[in-house]
Amino acid sequence: MKILIIEDEKDLQNALAEHFRKEKFVIEVADNYMQAHEKIGVYDYDCILLDIMLPGGSGLELLKYLKSLGKSDNVIVISAKNSLEDKLEGLSLGADDYLTKPFHIAELNARVKAVLRRNTFDGKNTISVNNLSLNIDDRILLVNEKEVHLNRKEFDILSYFLANQKRLVTKSTLAEHVWGDHIDQADNFDFIYYQIKNLRKKLSKANARIAIEAHYGVGYKLLPE
Amino acid sequence: MKILIIEDEKDLQNALAEHFRKEKFVIEVADNYMQAHEKIGVYDYDCILLDIMLPGGSGLELLKYLKSLGKSDNVIVISAKNSLEDKLEGLSLGADDYLTKPFHIAELNARVKAVLRRNTFDGKNTISVNNLSLNIDDRILLVNEKEVHLNRKEFDILSYFLANQKRLVTKSTLAEHVWGDHIDQADNFDFIYYQIKNLRKKLSKANARIAIEAHYGVGYKLLPE
């Protein structure tokens, strides 16, 4: 998963890059119009964070360019507090989302994840991988066409993993999504270990052809096998 | 709690009115520009649902008017699917939120509640009523300066009640907020009854000077006593 950060303020740029690197994204940075334009033309990104105020040209021009390339649907516009107009024009140009400075990085993080997840789930209410299929609405897991009972946390964890397949999911991200705001920065993650253990047990008993990989010091990744 | 629905499409208007009446709001309706303009000038509402396309004038004009009166911060703009421009201009005029048709009424419901709650909580992280004070961030309840331990559901329920003081809270609304999306339309609410029972027990043991009133067939209301 690759994120392009288009932002000239060095402090913010570094903070963003650091944060998302920790979340195990591949980060690229552009700090002016030309550089951004070039990267956009050549590479594909899973998500683009776009500041509007840039040296060398307006971020809105970049957005138009992205739109012309059909790559504008995973852009999150970041605009200065007072330039509401930018924000609005940004939206009308098809940006997926916007955020006004200053913002909490947790907020941005949530939105990035939302953008990425959207592209995974699409409109469907069922995700299938190998021999499993998960119906989000009815909260039913089928492995080899047979229902496997998951309780609430197990289901939430698995669906988050499936929505973020092959991507490394941080423990705190998982906690935030499955358990809620309160538990964001816990000092131990026993509750995750326990649920993961049981989830794995159920999956393997049902011969599900996926694996939940632990990544030392970071989190987990779900892989088809 | 009073909501003004400015909407000319009769079907939608009725659906909205009916829904929010069930949620125990007081509903007023305006189905054209003039009527809306008059009501806005005379009365105060806790939330205003504003359609942009109206007979007799644009909703955006009403929004400007509301803004000039300093009453624009609890407006939710409802715009037709394709009129993105309206949406944007609406936002720039200070509307709190917007929604494009068609929308799920549950979505609108959630946003209305959010608008109302914001005005209750403000920026504070503590709500106080009589001899209790609830710290939202640290999730601590004090009654007469002494901590009363609440477990998760109890805390969530109480904080929702406090954010919606003196307002009737539907069981399904409560379920949606405390338990999440899944349990919106349950066929029984035993889990609510159980938590309410224990919450009441803890509150009364601590001599908290509030009461959780049951409203037959509808839900609960929290009252200072």
Next chain:
DNA sequence: TTTAACTTATGAAAATTTTGATAATCGAAG
């Protein structure tokens, strides 16, 4: 006023989740 239908309250049991202690595993540094 009484009944019938339905809603809410309550306690006990079942299921799930969280916590704590302990063991196994991993990865960096020597």
Next chain:
DNA sequence: CTTCGATTATCAAAATTTTCATAAGTTAAA
């Protein structure tokens, strides 16, 4: 290739939440 510190896994116990059965209360209609 060891060792050490830290992370992850596992089990059992504690706490919480959900479910179930039943009782009590409420409303509307006869």
